């Protein structure tokens with residue numbers, strides 16, 4: 001676990017749960033800046049944000065655009081461009097919990113789980129055992145042999161999708 005910089009202990013924004021310094025609303029921006037103006041560790045806070053290329057929120061009284069301008073002047077890393085609201089990237093990487101980002105994250109997770117389920121199903125159900133020898137290009141695949149269909153190639157026959165009785169199927173065919 002990393003120790004937070006000691007200047008944070010003296011931050012004027014500490015405990016100001018009424019203000020969101022990370023993603024303030026338009027109305028809150030000026031209030032945040034007012035707190036920063038009185039903050040005893042303003043310089044340290046700003047220096048930290050500039051050094052790390054912080055792309056989020058109000059630090060040392062400056063927002064991301066203002067820090068980008070200072071960074072360009074002073075040779076600090078340029079704050080990265082934040083993804084738009086309503087994207088999973090902004091939810092996951094920038095911890096935005098607004099309703100649009102939360103909805104995007106929910107949808108992303110739903111699709112990811114669906115892809116995972118489909119992959120797991122495919123690993124078991126799409127392999128099939130041959131009931132009788134079939135020609136595979138220039139060669140023959142023997143009865144009882146497991147095959148995985150190629151993408152876009154339809155299964156050989158419904159009756160051949162019988163993973164429950166591969167041995168019996170093979171011996172019957174032989």
Ligand code: SF4
Pocket residue numbers: 011012013014021035036037039040041042043045046058059060061
């Ligand atoms: S300068 Fe502003 S954001 Fe930084 S520690 Fe002080 S009050 Fe918090």
Ligand SMILES: [Zn+2]
Pocket residue numbers: 084085086090096097098099100101102
């Ligand atoms: Zn958001």
